[in-house]
């Protein structure tokens with residue numbers, strides 16, 4: 001029997017990111033901020049790239065408070081030169097780059113029929129073009145260092161299902177899911193793993209600012225019916241999946257997508273009624 005078959009050497013330290021350096025785009029707020037803090041907790045040094053300088057430096061301070069090195073980089077992921085410069089700066093100042101989280105992204109609702117070219121281009125630049133550019137820049141640095149790496153793309157459950165009024169965003173996230181598979185194949189020989197996380201709703205600071213109703217008690221009740229696990233997602237749900245995918249614990253996982261959605265993709269239209277029974281649809285919307 002080969003040694004590989006009999007290997008039983010998993011140890012608790014395999015979840016640690018000690019000695020690793022991570023770059024998180026859009027790490028100044030929301031899910032990216034949660035991942036930055038989670039990575040620091042598990043031992044990584046973290047570079048936070050964000051278009052908001054104050055947000056990036058606040059998160060860098062939180063990383064340092066956990067005893068890790070941090071670098072706040074003011075850059076827009078849609079600026080190709082700035083992204084390439086950021087990767088070079090990380091190698092210069094933190095000495096290496098092992099983990100990339102392509103997190104910066106987002107959208108606003110807009111019916112397909114109303115969209116103008118500028119809005120289309122902006123969405124694609126932020127949610128798809130930046131993914132290619134940042135991944136290429138980071139992967140080149142990882143290949144040159146010859147120590148492998150982990151790339152984690154923050155997609156969305158909207159990349160796996162329809163998303164009315166978010167057509168371009170959803171198409172970009174679907175593109176991200178499939179880019180992940182191709183990149184996993186092209187980079188696997190260099191020991192670089194590429195995976196996706198697909199969250200459903202995760203409440204962020206921005207949502208609390210823009211939609212205060214989203215925290216109202218009636219919304220919480222609606223969530224209990226919509227999410228099989230009974231609640232919307234939070235930063236730690238995403239950070240936990242990201243730490244796992246970045247760590248040696250996931251050393252044989254590449255080209256895949258983990259849904260961090262409380263089960264909504266599995267539900268695909270099934271919701272609980274007021275009596276807690278699952279239904280595919282209801283004739284009485286008040287039920």
Ligand SMILES: NC(=O)c1ccc[n+]([C@@H]2O[C@H](COP(=O)([O-])OP(=O)(O)OC[C@H]3O[C@@H](n4cnc5c(N)ncnc54)[C@H](O)[C@@H]3O)[C@@H](O)[C@H]2O)c1
Pocket residue numbers: 025026027028029030031032049050051052055075076077078102103104105106107126154155156157198199200201202203204205206
């Ligand atoms: N929050 C959710 O419910 C949810 C659900 C599914 C997927 N996602 C995805 O997760 C990722 C993070 O979303 P979030 O809700 O945490 O975002 P957020 O709006 O809370 O934070 C985004 C951060 O990215 C920064 N940023 C935005 N545009 C940038 C740019 N061009 N260059 C550099 N930095 C930029 C912002 O300054 C901010 O700090 C996105 O890709 C989003 O599509 C979010």
